[in-house]
Amino acid sequence: MRRKLLLASVAAVAALFHPVAFANSNAGSKLYISPTPQPNEMAKADFEAITDWILIKALGNHGEAGSSTNFNNYDTWDISVIQKSKGLTDAGTPDIEVARVPTDPGQKAVRAAAKTNFNYAFKMVRNDATSVGGTGTIIYNRGLVAGPKRPFGRNEDFDIEVFTIGYNQEEIVVDPTTVGVAPTNTVVPAITGTAEVGEDLTASTGTFTGDAVITYAYQWFAGGVAIVGATTNTLSLTSDQLGKIITVRVAATNASGSAMAFSAPTTAVIA
Structure with missing residues (x-):
C-alpha cells in the first residue's frame, strides 16, 4: 500500500512539471x-x-x-x-x-x-x-x-x-471555431400582482442558461389568446380580461439560438 501511494505521489509531481502533450x-x-x-x-x-x-x-x-x-x-x-x-x-x-x-x-x-x-x-x-x-x-x-x-x-x-x-x-x-450554447429554460417565468381589473401584473424572466448576452421578449395571453401589444414585462388589466386567466410567454435569445417558456396561469381576473 505504501509503495502504491509513493508511486501515485511521484506521478502527480511529474504531471506538474511534464504536462501531458496533445497533438492531432x-x-x-x-x-x-x-x-x-x-x-x-x-x-x-x-x-x-x-x-x-x-x-x-x-x-x-x-x-x-x-x-x-x-x-x-x-x-x-x-x-x-x-x-x-x-x-x-x-x-x-x-x-x-x-x-x-x-x-x-x-x-x-x-x-x-x-x-x-x-x-x-x-x-x-x-x-x-x-x-x-x-x-x-x-x-x-x-x-x-x-x-x-x-x-x-x-x-x-x-x-x-x-x-x-x-x-x-x-x-x-x-483557427477552429466553437458552437455557442443556446438558451435553455431551467425555471419558468412567474407572474406577480393581483388578477383584478385596474391592477398591474409583472412577469419575471424565469431562469435561462446559455451563453451571454441573453435578451428577453414577452407576450401576454388572456384565456390562451395573445393580447395585442402586450409585449413588455408588465400588463395593466382591463375589462377585456375580466373572467379570463392570464399567462405570459418569455422568449430568451442569444447568438446561438432561442428558447421559450410559459408561466403558470393566474386565477381568473375579477372586477
Whole structure:
C-alpha cells in the first residue's frame, strides 16, 4: 500500500512539471480544390466567398507546406558575428498523393488544373474541432498544379498519382471555431400582482442558461389568446380580461439560438 501511494505521489509531481502533450493526427482532415482559376492574390474573404469547392477524395499524403524564409548573411572586417536579414519567402511546393479514382470529381479537377498554367485555390479543413458542431482549422492557399507522377512499383503496390502544388502566396490559417450554447429554460417565468381589473401584473424572466448576452421578449395571453401589444414585462388589466386567466410567454435569445417558456396561469381576473 505504501509503495502504491509513493508511486501515485511521484506521478502527480511529474504531471506538474511534464504536462501531458496533445497533438492531432491527419486522420479525418480534408483537402478541397476550386476549379476556377484565381490569377490574383487572395484574402480570407476571397477564399470564403468561393462556392465551388470540390473535395479531393482518397488523399493518402500531403507534403510539407507553409512559409520558409531565406536568411541573407553579410559579414565585414570589423565584426565578429555574421549579420542576417530576412529575404524572400517560399510558401511551399508540396506533393499530394492520392489513391487513383478516375471518376472522383476532386481528382478530376486536380488533373485538369495540372494541364494549365493557372493558379487555383485550395482549402484544407483539419479534423481538430474543439466542440461538437464546431469547425476545425481551415488553411487556405493558392497555387499552380503539376503532375501527375505515377510511382507504379511492385505487384502489391497501390495505384497512386502524385501531384505537385506550387503555392504562390502565404497560407491563411483560420483557427477552429466553437458552437455557442443556446438558451435553455431551467425555471419558468412567474407572474406577480393581483388578477383584478385596474391592477398591474409583472412577469419575471424565469431562469435561462446559455451563453451571454441573453435578451428577453414577452407576450401576454388572456384565456390562451395573445393580447395585442402586450409585449413588455408588465400588463395593466382591463375589462377585456375580466373572467379570463392570464399567462405570459418569455422568449430568451442569444447568438446561438432561442428558447421559450410559459408561466403558470393566474386565477381568473375579477372586477
